[in-house]
Amino acid sequence: MATVSEQTVSERLDRLYGNPPGFAGWLSAVNHRQVGARLIVTAFIFFLLGGIESVLMRTQLAQANLDVLSPEAYNQFFTMHGTTMMFLFAVPMVEGLGAYLVPLMLGARDMPYPRLNAFGYWCFLFGGIFLYSSFLFGMAPDGGWFAYVPLTGPVHSPGLNMDFWLLGISFVEISAIIAAIEIIVAVIKTRAPGMSANRIPLFVWGELVTALMIVVAFPALLAGSVFLELDRKIGTHFYNALEGGSSLLWQHLFWIFGHPEVYIIFLPAAGIVSMIIPTFAQRPVVGYTLVALSTVAIGFMSFGVWVHHMYAMGIPFLSLAFFASASIMIAIPSGVQIFAWIATIWTGRSVFKTPFLWILGFFVIFVLGGLTGVMVAVVPFDLQVHDTYFIVAHFHYVLIGGMVFPMFGGFYYWFPKLTGKLLGEGLGKLNFWTFFVGFNLTFFPMHITGLLGMPRRVYTYQRGLGWEVLNLLSTVGSYILALSVAIFLWNVFASLRSGTPAGPNPWNAGTLEWATDSPPKNYNFLEIPTVSGRYPLWEEQDIYSGEDIDARANAYLVQPHHLHRATQGTTPLYAETDGIIRLPQPSMLPLLLGFGIAVVFGSILVNLIVPAVLGAIWSLVIITIWLWPHEGDFVE
Amino acid sequence: MSYRPLDTRSVRPPAEDAEDHRTVDWWGLIFLIVVILAFFSSVMFSFFFLRFNAEQWPPASIERPTLLLPTIATLTLLASCLPLIWMQRVLGKGERPRFNVGLGLNTGLSVAFLAILIVSLSMLDFGATTNAYGSAFIVTVGFLVVLAIAGLYVGAIVQARAWKGHFNGPRHVAVTSLSTYWYVLTAMWMVVYVSLYLLPYIE
Numbered sequence: 001m002a003t004v005s006e007q008t009v010s011e012r013l014d015r016l017y018g019n020p021p022g023f024a025g026w027l028s029a030v031n032h033r034q035v036g037a038r039l040i041v042t043a044f045i046f047f048l049l050g051g052i053e054s055v056l057m058r059t060q061l062a063q064a065n066l067d068v069l070s071p072e073a074y075n076q077f078f079t080m081h082g083t084t085m086m087f088l089f090a091v092p093m094v095e096g097l098g099a100y101l102v103p104l105m106l107g108a109r110d111m112p113y114p115r116l117n118a119f120g121y122w123c124f125l126f127g128g129i130f131l132y133s134s135f136l137f138g139m140a141p142d143g144g145w146f147a148y149v150p151l152t153g154p155v156h157s158p159g160l161n162m163d164f165w166l167l168g169i170s171f172v173e174i175s176a177i178i179a180a181i182e183i184i185v186a187v188i189k190t191r192a193p194g195m196s197a198n199r200i201p202l203f204v205w206g207e208l209v210t211a212l213m214i215v216v217a218f219p220a221l222l223a224g225s226v227f228l229e230l231d232r233k234i235g236t237h238f239y240n241a242l243e244g245g246s247s248l249l250w251q252h253l254f255w256i257f258g259h260p261e262v263y264i265i266f267l268p269a270a271g272i273v274s275m276i277i278p279t280f281a282q283r284p285v286v287g288y289t290l291v292a293l294s295t296v297a298i299g300f301m302s303f304g305v306w307v308h309h310m311y312a313m314g315i316p317f318l319s320l321a322f323f324a325s326a327s328i329m330i331a332i333p334s335g336v337q338i339f340a341w342i343a344t345i346w347t348g349r350s351v352f353k354t355p356f357l358w359i360l361g362f363f364v365i366f367v368l369g370g371l372t373g374v375m376v377a378v379v380p381f382d383l384q385v386h387d388t389y390f391i392v393a394h395f396h397y398v399l400i401g402g403m404v405f406p407m408f409g410g411f412y413y414w415f416p417k418l419t420g421k422l423l424g425e426g427l428g429k430l431n432f433w434t435f436f437v438g439f440n441l442t443f444f445p446m447h448i449t450g451l452l453g454m455p456r457r458v459y460t461y462q463r464g465l466g467w468e469v470l471n472l473l474s475t476v477g478s479y480i481l482a483l484s485v486a487i488f489l490w491n492v493f494a495s496l497r498s499g500t501p502a503g504p505n506p507w508n509a510g511t512l513e514w515a516t517d518s519p520p521k522n523y524n525f526l527e528i529p530t531v532s533g534r535y536p537l538w539e540e541q542d543i544y545s546g547e548d549i550d551a552r553a554n555a556y557l558v559q560p561h562h563l564h565r566a567t568q569g570t571t572p573l574y575a576e577t578d579g580i581i582r583l584p585q586p587s588m589l590p591l592l593l594g595f596g597i598a599v600v601f602g603s604i605l606v607n608l609i610v611p612a613v614l615g616a617i618w619s620l621v622i623i624t625i626w627l628w629p630h631e632g633d634f635v636e
Numbered sequence: 637m638s639y640r641p642l643d644t645r646s647v648r649p650p651a652e653d654a655e656d657h658r659t660v661d662w663w664g665l666i667f668l669i670v671v672i673l674a675f676f677s678s679v680m681f682s683f684f685f686l687r688f689n690a691e692q693w694p695p696a697s698i699e700r701p702t703l704l705l706p707t708i709a710t711l712t713l714l715a716s717c718l719p720l721i722w723m724q725r726v727l728g729k730g731e732r733p734r735f736n737v738g739l740g741l742n743t744g745l746s747v748a749f750l751a752i753l754i755v756s757l758s759m760l761d762f763g764a765t766t767n768a769y770g771s772a773f774i775v776t777v778g779f780l781v782v783l784a785i786a787g788l789y790v791g792a793i794v795q796a797r798a799w800k801g802h803f804n805g806p807r808h809v810a811v812t813s814l815s816t817y818w819y820v821l822t823a824m825w826m827v828v829y830v831s832l833y834l835l836p837y838i839e
């Protein structure tokens with residue numbers, strides 16, 4: 001029988017899983033690492049845009065009665081800043097990290113629906129461009145990131161501003177839901193043989209619970225947005241109190257989504273922490289089961305907490321008490337995670353490299369943010385500080401502490417996997433310390449400005465209220481933050497040009513993504529590994545010594561006459577091989593479908609019926625082609 | 637290291653005769669249904685939120701919708717599920733012509749359901765812009781109409797594939813997916829039928 005050398009197999013598979021050549025090939029890419037990297041880079045660009053908006057706001061507030069931004073511009077800026085950070089940065093970023101890393105951690109060659117994955121990316125990109133194009137027309141949304149009605153209804157916001165917001169956000173939500181389904185099914189079906197549920201890396205647990213929350217929570221906002229857009233465009237009365245509607249309905253629908261949103265952002269970030277700490281303590285995480293279970297618990301509880309955003313709205317007292325205790329309850333599983341992390345650091349031999357530093361920064365800030373959060377959860381206190389800068393300070397401590405710090409830690413940690421080069425340590429430490437100092441200088445004083453009574457969302461303030469020094473400090477802090485981000489970008493460019501080559505596993509980590517090359521070959525794993533513990537690379541056993549059926553699956557995946565992409569299918573709980581999952585080739589369909597939907601949304605925006613119908617027909621045609629099986633798709 | 641072809645028959649892509657849960661298509665459908673149900677729950681939540689917010693529901697100026705046509709539509713929809721059950725059974729026995737007939741029957745009854753429903757909607761004496769009741773009513777029913785049309789559209793594709801002879805194994809995930817989607821749709825319609833049409837008569 002003919003045999004083939006490993007090198008031939010590698011070259012052949014690399015071609016099979018790579019892109020077709022040229023620009024068209026680039027547009028038709030469906031590989032999870034390409035889609036993931038695009039999500040990460042695009043989300044980071046939106047982070048920069050949101051950051052620029054916030055620095056301009058801080059400049060306007062540096063002193064009393066400044067004139068940098070007009071009141072209208074200020075409204076647009078805080079709305080676009082909040083919207084960008086929540087919808088265009090945080091969620092796509094955690095999903096992008098998931099799209100890139102989850103299959104590598106699971107030992108798979110790609111995600112289960114690569115074309116859908118690419119479609120999700122195009123929806124995100126088009127939705128983001130859609131939202132930002134409003135600036136070109138001077139009609140950027142200005143109703144705040146939670147877009148409360150009646151302010152955002154047809155009577156009070158007759159311009160197109162809120163239509164940009166509603167349509168753009170819906171577009172981005174579709175993309176988030178798609179990416180979430182992708183991640184869930186990847187975790188259920190494509191784990192390496194032997195990776196039973198109690199061996200799934202904790203980052204993947206975080207991504208999984210987040211994805212499940214997205215699938216349940218985002219449709220609520222989608223429904224709310226559809227109602228509001230209908231109210232605005234065709235004159236329905238969902239939120240019109242005069243005709244029996246209710247503006248409280250919007251608030252419920254928004255916060256059914258909005259509260260879980262905070263944990264949707266936080267759980268994958270906590271997953272990053274749970275990956276970095278064991279690596280830099282050089283020991284398995286303490287209390288794996290407890291951490292995984294509390295991840296699930298936080299996911300469940302976060303749905304019960306939504307009403308605490310509406311304390312000031314007059315909800316009957318009994319349910320108030322219930323929701324107050326639920327808000328505090330969530331502190332318990334969060335606490336469990338924190339203790340597990342501390343115990344891991346305590347009992348390990350810590351290596352203080354840059355990724356680890358970011359995680360320590362996360363600890364400090366997150367604990368502070370958690371404390372103020374418990375304060376906010378106490379009902380009477382909430383009424384006191386409601387809509388002041390205390391709240392602004394609180395949620396930035398939670399969001400930046402809980403998500404941005406771990407994210408930067410994750411960047412330093414996985415950058416070598418993405419590019420093959422390490423980021424500079426010296427610049428990294430400078431990056432960290434400027435960020436840490438800048439962050440605290442920006443947001444700590446806001447607690448006090450808030451207690452002194454400064455309301456949020458004001459474009460300026462009067463002299464002599466004792467707010468000037470504190471505001472100036474915040475503004476200086478935000479400049480230091482901007483400088484820190486610039487240092488990071490410099491670090492990235494320097495590393496890409498002349499960084500130290502990383503090798504497959506620069507940190508001596510234990511999970512599967514480090515078994516691949518840096519950057520991984522197009523096919524990720526030549527053979528699908530077999531897992532016998534939580535840290536396969538730290539185990540004695542060879543990861544390529546599976547059962548007979550695993551060997552046969554691998555033989556299938558590398559066989560010479562094998563002409564289409566595929567990855568291993570395993571059972572949901574115990575991850576036993578139960579087949580091969582056939583994957584599609586690169587395709588233009590995702591881009592074409594995204595384009596069709598963008599045409600529909602754009603036409604709705606400006607009330608054009610004919611293009612809307614044409615766009616819909618175009619989309620239907622694409623869907624039909626997509627669903628129609630190709631030659632040989634199911635005959636072997 | 638070098639590779640030599642091994643016997644890989646047992647680990648091929650789960651094709652025509654695989655159990656559903658081995659395929660990712662099936663799992664994708666499950667979570668698509670989860671998304672649809674989450675959306676539907678929000679719609680129903682909104683309906684009841686507005687209802688309990690109102691003094692009278694439907695408002696005094698409005699006739700409650702009549703029951704005759706919606707009830708016929710409901711029965712038609714329930715009837716459209718029967719050929720699906722039958723069709724899966726005959727597909728299991730490999731009787732392809734009868735399978736095609738079953739699929740056709742289902743499509744026919746579904747179209748009838750939609751037609752009757754739309755006629756009944758056009759006979760209402762209120763519209764989506766009359767008041768909040770009208771908005772909630774029309775949009776809730778409209779959402780199911782859209783889902784039904786989407787189901788029919790995908791059903792048409794499955795049908796075309798059936799006539800081309802794509803389904804010759806004892807089972808096929810495209811077929812089970814379509815039926816599952818239709819059962820879920822029927823269940824959602826029952827919720828809508830009870831809450832929007834029957835409830836005003838019971839109270």
Ligand code: HEM
Binds near residue numbers: 057399458
């Ligand atoms: C990086 C530095 C950042 C600075 C200097 C900053 C600064 C600000 C400022 C000045 C406001 C407006 C306060 C007001 O007038 O009411 C604001 C609002 C907000 N920020 Fe940030 N922010 C930053 C990062 C972030 C991040 C990373 C997120 C989320 C992940 C975020 C989410 C929000 C939200 C949701 C609002 C509320 C918007 C609204 O009122 O509708 N911010 N921020």
Ligand SMILES: [Cu+2]
Binds near residue numbers: 259262305308
């Ligand atoms: Cu909250």
